Amino acid sequence: MERSIQIGAPPATLAERAALASVAPMEVELEEPDVDETPAEDRPWIVLVWNDPINLMSYVTFVLQKLFGYSLEKAEALMLDVHEKGRAVVSTGTKEKAELDVFRLHEHGLWATMQQD
């Protein structure tokens, strides 16, 4: 499901896109295409959150709930992955969506990066 802000007028600044996205957080698309048959530019991007010693575990969990609309259980599981394994994939999608997600995670002080799957 596409976010409505990706339709119609080109998105303005990331901050404006972030403000729009925060109004209606939704679950990310988890369906993955067959990588072998997909051109490089169409392969999905993944957004990773990395472990850091400063952000509180409760804070990381809440930010994942707030930004992505995840349940407490799902957000806690992702936070524990970050804490114990050093990183976790928190969202996937187009390059534009990944950029927006990284921006919002950075806005909240989480250490996030994006890369093509």
Place this chain on the structure above:
Amino acid sequence: LLFDRRTIAALGPDRFAVNLGKDERAVIRAVCQDLLSLLVDDDEETPSLRRLFPAAHASDQGIDQAFQEMVHDDLLRSRREALAAVADSADQAELDRQTLDRWMVGLNSVRLVLGTVLDVSEDELPELEEDDPMLPAWAVYDFLGGVVDAAVRALGETLAD
């Protein structure tokens, strides 16, 4: 117990009581004003602020530079707005949801800078002597962690499904 004396208590989904003393509120305002004064145009060059502008593309500096140029002003504006909102509301007995969210995010950004200066690691907190010059910074770092955690709990309890 008749009264909820938690640091931040939800009175409703958009109303939160802040149970902090005058001195604690003064600290909150001061740290936000301090960070605001550091967040100027050449902030990328300040080592203690690096956690506020993290790399988005870990393996490609060129692509990351382009990303940083695209987001930097938005990120800076957003941080400044949050910190200013906290400083402006530091004395309020009650906060609405949006303002409490800004407390959570703004005070967390102060922790990121303090934690960078203190070189916080996953290890046990260091044993500090009473006259250690970093003791006040550790005390503020610890105090802000408590406030951020209290804000998270109050906001989390009242999160809409």
